Amino acid sequence: MNDDLKLMKETVRDFSTKNIENIALKIEREGIDKDLLKKLAEQGFLGATAPQEYGGAELDNASYRAILEELSSFSPSVGVLVFLYNSIASKLLKKGKAGEYLKEILSGESTLGFGYGEILEGYGNSTETKGSDGRTILKRDVIFPTAKKFIVLDDTGENLILANGKIKGAENKKSLGIRGLGISDVLIETSGAETLGNRSDIVKAIEDSSLEIAAIYLGIIKGSLNKAIDYAKVRTTFDHFLKDYSPVAFSLSSLRAEEELLRSYIYESDADFSGGLSALIFSESLSKRATKQALQTHGGYGYLEDFGVEKFYRDAMTISTMLFRGRRDRKRLSEEVFGTEAGNL
Amino acid sequence: MDFELSDELKDFRKMVREFALSEFTSEVARKRDFEESYPDDLRIKSLQKGIIDFANPWKTMVAIEELCRVDAGLGISVTVPYFGAEVIMLFGNDAQKEKYLSEVNKGKKMMGLAVTEPGGGSDVAANKTEAVKSGNKYILNGSKMFITNGQIADFFVMLARTSKADSTKKHRGMSTFIVESKFKGFSSNKLEGKLGVRATNTAELILNNIEVPEENLIGEEGKGFYYIMTFFNISRVFVAAQAIGVAQGALDRTLEYLKNNAPSGEMQNEHVQFTLSDMATRIEAARLLMYKAASYLFQFKPNPTITSMAKGYASETAVFASEKAMELTGLYGLSGDLERYFRDAKIMEIWEGTSEVEKLIIARMLEKESDSSE
Numbered sequence: 001m002n003d004d005l006k007l008m009k010e011t012v013r014d015f016s017t018k019n020i021e022n023i024a025l026k027i028e029r030e031g032i033d034k035d036l037l038k039k040l041a042e043q044g045f046l047g048a049t050a051p052q053e054y055g056g057a058e059l060d061n062a063s064y065r066a067i068l069e070e071l072s073s074f075s076p077s078v079g080v081l082v083f084l085y086n087s088i089a090s091k092l093l094k095k096g097k098a099g100e101y102l103k104e105i106l107s108g109e110s111t112l113g114f115g116y117g118e119i120l121e122g123y124g125n126s127t128e129t130k131g132s133d134g135r136t137i138l139k140r141d142v143i144f145p146t147a148k149k150f151i152v153l154d155d156t157g158e159n160l161i162l163a164n165g166k167i168k169g170a171e172n173k174k175s176l177g178i179r180g181l182g183i184s185d186v187l188i189e190t191s192g193a194e195t196l197g198n199r200s201d202i203v204k205a206i207e208d209s210s211l212e213i214a215a216i217y218l219g220i221i222k223g224s225l226n227k228a229i230d231y232a233k234v235r236t237t238f239d240h241f242l243k244d245y246s247p248v249a250f251s252l253s254s255l256r257a258e259e260e261l262l263r264s265y266i267y268e269s270d271a272d273f274s275g276g277l278s279a280l281i282f283s284e285s286l287s288k289r290a291t292k293q294a295l296q297t298h299g300g301y302g303y304l305e306d307f308g309v310e311k312f313y314r315d316a317m318t319i320s321t322m323l324f325r326g327r328r329d330r331k332r333l334s335e336e337v338f339g340t341e342a343g344n345l
Numbered sequence: 346m347d348f349e350l351s352d353e354l355k356d357f358r359k360m361v362r363e364f365a366l367s368e369f370t371s372e373v374a375r376k377r378d379f380e381e382s383y384p385d386d387l388r389i390k391s392l393q394k395g396i397i398d399f400a401n402p403w404k405t406m407v408a409i410e411e412l413c414r415v416d417a418g419l420g421i422s423v424t425v426p427y428f429g430a431e432v433i434m435l436f437g438n439d440a441q442k443e444k445y446l447s448e449v450n451k452g453k454k455m456m457g458l459a460v461t462e463p464g465g466g467s468d469v470a471a472n473k474t475e476a477v478k479s480g481n482k483y484i485l486n487g488s489k490m491f492i493t494n495g496q497i498a499d500f501f502v503m504l505a506r507t508s509k510a511d512s513t514k515k516h517r518g519m520s521t522f523i524v525e526s527k528f529k530g531f532s533s534n535k536l537e538g539k540l541g542v543r544a545t546n547t548a549e550l551i552l553n554n555i556e557v558p559e560e561n562l563i564g565e566e567g568k569g570f571y572y573i574m575t576f577f578n579i580s581r582v583f584v585a586a587q588a589i590g591v592a593q594g595a596l597d598r599t600l601e602y603l604k605n606n607a608p609s610g611e612m613q614n615e616h617v618q619f620t621l622s623d624m625a626t627r628i629e630a631a632r633l634l635m636y637k638a639a640s641y642l643f644q645f646k647p648n649p650t651i652t653s654m655a656k657g658y659a660s661e662t663a664v665f666a667s668e669k670a671m672e673l674t675g676l677y678g679l680s681g682d683l684e685r686y687f688r689d690a691k692i693m694e695i696w697e698g699t700s701e702v703e704k705l706i707i708a709r710m711l712e713k714e715s716d717s718s719e
C-alpha cells in the first residue's frame with residue numbers, strides 16, 4: 001500500500017473516531033443525521049469519485065475503497081450511504097435537474113433514497129395505485145426512506161426515475177441492518193419525475209462495483225474483529241484471558257489473516273480476472289464468519305447493542321441480501337471461469 | 346428402538362402447532378419484537394389452553410419446539426415463567442415447593458434463575474455475589490447480569506457464595522436461595538437493545554443487603570454449584586428444543602416462499618435444492634440427538650455428554666438454518682418474518698452454556714468415560 005493511500009486511510013480513521021465512533025449507537029437507533037451528512041460532505045467523502053463540477057472530489061478507486069473500508073469499520077450504514085452516492089447516484093444523476101440534485105446531495109443539503117428491488121434485482125418490487133386525480137403512485141421498498149427524493153423504476157418497470165416520495169408512516173418494524181439508513185416502504189409520486197435511464201443502468205452500476213462492495217465488507221470484517229480482539233485481551237474466564245484459549249486465539253487470528261489477504265487483493269487487484277467478483281464472493285462469506293465469531297467472543301454482551309458488535313452481524317447479512325446477489329454473482333463468476341454459460345441448473 | 350413419539354404426544358404437538366399458528370401472528374410477533382415487551386396475555390392463554398404442562402417434560406419439550414417454530418421470542422416468553430423450577434423440584438423441601446412452585450404451576454407467579462454475573466457467565470464458580478449468615482437470615486450482596494424475567498419474576502433461584510473461594514476448588518462454598526423480588530434491597534434494570542428474542546424480558550439485578558430468611562436456602566449450604574450444574578443438564582434439552590424450533594421454522598418459511606412467492610423454477614435449481622437438503626438433514630440430526638438426551642434424562646438417567654451435544658449442535662443448526670433461509674429468500678426474508686429468526690437464533694449459542702462451554706463439557710466427559718469404558 002503506498003503512502004498516499006496510507007495517509008488517506010489515516011485521515012478517514014481520524015475523522016471516524018471523532019465523528020462516528022461516539023455516536024455509532026445513536027446512528028443505529030435514530031439514523032444518520034444532517035450534521036453528520038454535512039461533515040461527510042465537507043471531507044469530500046459523499047462525492048469521493050464524483051466530478052468536481054458536481055462538488056465531487058474525483059478521487060481514484062483505491063482512495064475511494066479506503067474511504068469505504070474505514071467508514072464501514074465504524075458504521076456500515078455510513079459506508080453504504082457513501083457507496084450509494086458514489087457508485088450509483090453519481091453515475092445516474094448526470095444532466096439537467098438530476099445533475100443539480102446530485103450537487104445538493106453531495107453537499108449534504110438534500111438526501112437521496114434508493115429502490116431496494118431495483119438495486120437487488122433490477123426491478124421494482126411492489127404495487128402501484130392511482131391517486132384520486134388519476135396520478136400514478138408507486139409503493140416501493142427503499143433504502144433511506146426518510147430521504148427527500150428517490151431513484152426507483154417507474155410503473156413500466158423499464159425506466160429509472162428520480163422522484164419525490166413520502167414514507168408511508170412509521171411501521172412497527174426496524175430493518176435487520178443498515179439501520180442508520182433504514183429500509184421501508186415509501187409512496188413514490190411519479191408525476192414530475194426526472195427520467196434517468198433504463199433498468200440495465202442500475203444493474204450495470206452494481207455489477208461494476210464488486211470491489212467497492214468488497215471494501216464495505218472489509219470494513220465490517222475489520223470493525224468486528226477489532227472489537228473481538230480487544231475484548232479477548234481483557235475478558236477473563238476460568239482465571240485466564242480469552243485470548244489464551246486456543247479456540248478463541250486461533251479463530252480470531254485466522255480470520256484476521258484472511259482479512260489481510262482480502263485487503264491486499266482489494267487494493268492491488270488490477271490483475272483481477274473476474275472484475276472483482278473473486279473479492280466480492282470471498283468477502284461476503286468472510287464477513288459472515290467474522291461477524292459471527294466477533295459476536296460470539298463477546299458472550300452475552302455481544303447480544304446487546306451497547307457493545308456495538310451485533311450491528312456488524314446484522315449488517316453483514318443485510319448487505320449480503322441487498323448488494324450481493326448470491327446465486328447471480330456466483331453464476332457470473334462461473335461463466336468467467338468456464339468461459340461459457342455455466343451454473344444454470 | 347422406536348423413533349416415533351407416542352400418539353398422545355403427536356396429538357399434543359398438533360394442538361400446540363395450531364395454537365401457535367393462530368396466536369403468534371406476524372403482527373403480534375413484530376409488535377413484541379419492536380417494542381421489546383413481554384406478552385403476558387399469551388402466557389395466560391397458553392396456560393388456559395393446556396399448552397403448558399410442566400409436570401410432563403416430554404410435552405414441555407415438544408411445546409417449546411412447536412412454539413419457537415412459529416416465533417422464538419413469543420415461544421420462549423410463554424414457556425420461561427418456570428425457568429429454574431427444577432432446582433426447587435429436585436433439591437427444595439416440601440414447604441418451598443408448596444409456597445413457591447405450586448403458585449408458578451398455576452400461573453399465578455413467575456420465576457427466574459439468576460446465576461450469571463457481570464464479571465462472568467461461563468465461569469460460574471467465579472461468582473462473587475455473597476450470602477453471609479446472620480442469625481436466622483442470610484444477607485445477600487452483589488449483582489446478576491442478563492437475567493431472563495428479571496423485571497417480571499416474583500422470585501428467583503439465585504446462586505451466591507456462602508464461604509470464601511478456595512483457590513483450587515472454587516466451585517465449593519456456593520449455595521442457592523429463593524429470593525423474592527419484593528425483598529428489601531432488591532432492584533432491577535431492564536436491559537434493552539437485544540439482537541433477538543426481544544419479547545423476553547432481560548434485566549440486571551442489584552442485590553443490596555437483601556435479607557433472605559434461612560428457610561429460603563435450597564437444599565444444603567455449599568452444594569449450590571452442583572445444583573445449578575444439575576439444572577443445566579436438564580434445561581439444555583429445552584434450549585435444544587428452542588433451537589430446533591427456530592431451525593425448523595426457518596426451513597418451513599423458506600419452503601413456503603419457494604413454493605408460493607419465488608420466481609418460478611426456483612425449486613428446480615440444484616443450488617437451492619442442496620441447501621434445503623442440508624438444512625433438513627441437520628435439523629433431523631439435531632432432533633434425534635435431542636430425543637436421545639431427553640429419553641435418558643426423563644428416565645432419570647441423565648447423560649451430560651449427549652445433552653451437551655444436543656444443545657450445542659441444535660444451536661449451531663438454528664444459526665445455520667436461519668442464515669441459509671436469509672440467503673435463499675433475499676428481499677422476501679429481509680422484509681418479512683425470516684429476519685427475526687436470524688436474530689433470534691444467535692442467542693441459542695450463548696445462553697445456558699455457550700457453544701464453547703458445551704464442547705468443554707463433552708471433552709471432559711469423553712476423558713472420564715474413556716477411563717471407565719469396557
Ligand SMILES: Cc1cc2nc3c(=O)[nH]c(=O)nc-3n(C[C@H](O)[C@H](O)[C@H](O)COP(=O)(O)OP(=O)(O)OC[C@H]3O[C@@H](n4cnc5c(N)ncnc54)[C@H](O)[C@@H]3O)c2cc1C
Pocket residue numbers: 235236237238242245247248296297298299300301303457458459460461463464465466467468490491492493494539547692695696697698699700701702
Ligand atoms: C438474552 C439473554 C438472557 C439470559 N438469561 C439468563 C438467565 O436467565 N439466567 C442466567 O443466569 N444467565 C442468563 N444469561 C447469561 C448467559 O447464560 C451468559 O451470557 C453465558 O453463559 C455466557 O457468559 P458471558 O456472557 O459472561 O460470557 P463469557 O463467559 O465472558 O464468555 C465470552 C466468550 O468466551 C468464550 N469462552 C469462555 N471460556 C472459554 C474457554 N475456556 N475456552 C474457549 N472459549 C471460552 C465463551 O464461549 C464466549 O464465547 C442470559 C444471556 C442473554 C444474552
